[in-house]
Amino acid sequence: MxxxxxxxxxxxxxxxxxxxxxxxxxxxxxxxxxxxxxxxxxxxxxxxxxxxxxxxxxxxxxxxxxxxxxxxxxxxxxxxxxxxxxxxxxxxxxxxxxxxxxxxxxxxxxxxxxxxxxxxxxxxxxxxxxxxxxxxxxxxxxxxxxxxxxxxxxxxxxxxxxxxxxxxxxxxxxxxxxxxxxxxxxxxxxxxxxxxxxxxxxxxxxxxxxxxAPPRQAPEPVTAAPAPAVSAPAAPPASYDVTRETRIPVRGVRKATAAAMVGSAFTAPHVTEFVTVDVTRTMKLVEELKQDKELEGLRVNPLLLIAKALLVAIRRNPDVNASWDEAAQEIVVKHYVNLGIAAATPRGLIVPNIKDADAKTLPQLAQALAELVATAREGKTSPAAMQGGTVTITNVGVFGVDTGTPILPPGESAILAVGAIKLQPWVHKGKVKPRQVTTLALSFDHRLVDGELGSKVLADVAAILEQPKRLITWA
Structure with missing residues (x-):
């Protein structure tokens, strides 16, 4: 230099x-x-x-x-x-x-x-x-x-x-x-x-x-061998054919995501449960809310009501909103919900979160979701926006996928995957009818969320989406 x-x-x-x-x-x-x-x-x-x-x-x-x-x-x-x-x-x-x-x-x-x-x-x-x-x-x-x-x-x-x-x-x-x-x-x-x-x-x-928030376990320092400020890329093997393969350097967001997912998968014992639910009434409510003056100018979509349903389910089952303190051997229950939304960007998968999402009204939650998505698409999400998440939603349905087994973001207790919403034959009032149906998958850390608690949370989310009036009666 x-x-x-x-x-x-x-x-x-x-x-x-x-x-x-x-x-x-x-x-x-x-x-x-x-x-x-x-x-x-x-x-x-x-x-x-x-x-x-x-x-x-x-x-x-x-x-x-x-x-x-x-x-x-x-x-x-x-x-x-x-x-x-x-x-x-x-x-x-x-x-x-x-x-x-x-x-x-x-x-x-x-x-x-x-x-x-x-x-x-x-x-x-x-x-x-x-x-x-x-x-x-x-x-x-x-x-x-x-x-x-x-x-x-x-x-x-x-x-x-x-x-x-x-x-x-x-x-x-x-x-x-x-x-x-x-x-x-x-x-x-x-x-x-x-x-x-x-x-x-x-x-x-x-x-x-x-x-x-309660103090969290400090991450262990990572010791890395010193590297020169400018390093030339490693030469590909002699068998590498540039006409048949493309090599993409793993760095930045993609590198961090890969490390985080490996760390989470081999640290937190994952359990995933599934439920298929008729969301026809929720889809009708989405269309009605689009005409509501209180939500004028805001984007109203199924994700908004799914997020609200998860927040209500957490309120009914607060112990699911927690983290594991390895050093103290304690479960830390959070009395706030920083709701993460997994977003696919050109630079890789990021999970920004809405701070204190549980304290927001439906219009406020819609505004926060819109800002989060717009910022992520522009590549302007700040590091602070991706810290402190407690529970996450990943919407794999936008890719036409029915369901999946999502991996927990490090430090979080649960992640809800939402599958594609499709017209399917469904028994409704004793008759087989075409209904709007989706599959939900909830992965959780089995150290702090047992099967009963995880099942209650997933069942509550499904019940709300099947009968969205429960957003009022349960809230």
């Missing part, structure tokens, strides 16, 4: 945009050498194992060099673009390293500034607002010069968070870095109510998560 010697050249490093990921692929550059960029301007789009994300540059300047070509997979922490910031972006007396858009590589430390006359520390790793920084096996060079006392560091952080270097008002703003504030906003958490655990009263990402 070429090293810029000019003091005015800043290097923007690949941030961890997905909470613990180690690499990302550069999909597209939006700037070229010689272009002028400003603080916050999007310079490229990258794909991680969870989603495609646009990266903003954290300072003003002129692009000097793009370090990697489009299509290259780059390790987190590796410089990807060099920008000449001479005469731009730094105020009087402000050190070049004091940009509020950057955060240190170590999680949640107190902010430090170089003392006057001392050599500035190594450039810190920029972070996309809203996401944390992965712990890297690469060792940072030790800082030179005396450490700033914790009290002074706390004041420095407070000044930075106040926006203009002024002291807080009578009621100080809670101490938290921009990515943590973004996380709190996404989860609807008031930082003033969060108990901080970081140094000098700084609120961490873990504090925000703890404020909305």
């Amino acid at each position: 070429t090293t810029m010697t000019e003091a005015s050249v800043r290097e923007f490093k690949m941030p961890d945009v997905g909470e613990g990921l180690t690499e990302a692929e550069i999909l597209k550059w939006y700037v070229q050498p010689g272009d002028t960029v400003t603080d916050g301007q999007v310079v490229c789009e990258v794909e991680t194992a969870k989603a495609a994300v646009e990266l903003p540059i954290p300072y003003d300047g002129v692009v000097r060099e793009l370090r990697f070509a489009e299509g290259t997979t780059v390790d987190v922490g590796t410089a990807i673009i060099a920008v000449d910031v001479a005469g731009r972006g730094a105020g009087a007396g402000q050190a070049p390293e004091a940009s509020a858009a950057e955060a240190p590589a170590a999680p949640e430390p107190a902010a430090q500034e170089p003392a006057a006359g001392e050599k500035k520390p190594q450039a810190r790793q920029p972070v996309l607002v809203g996401y944390g920084v992965a712990t890297s096996s690469t060792k940072r060079r030790p800082r030179r010069g005396p450490e700033i006392p914790a009290q002074e560091a706390s004041k420095a952080i407070q000044s930075e968070l106040n926006g203009h270097g002024t002291a807080a008002a009578a009621q100080p703003r809670p101490l938290a870095k921009p990515p943590v504030r973004k996380l709190a906003k996404d989860l609807g958490v008031d930082l003033a109510t969060v108990i901080p655990s970081g140094p000098d009263g700084i609120i961490t990402r873990e504090d925000v998560h703890a404020a909305v």
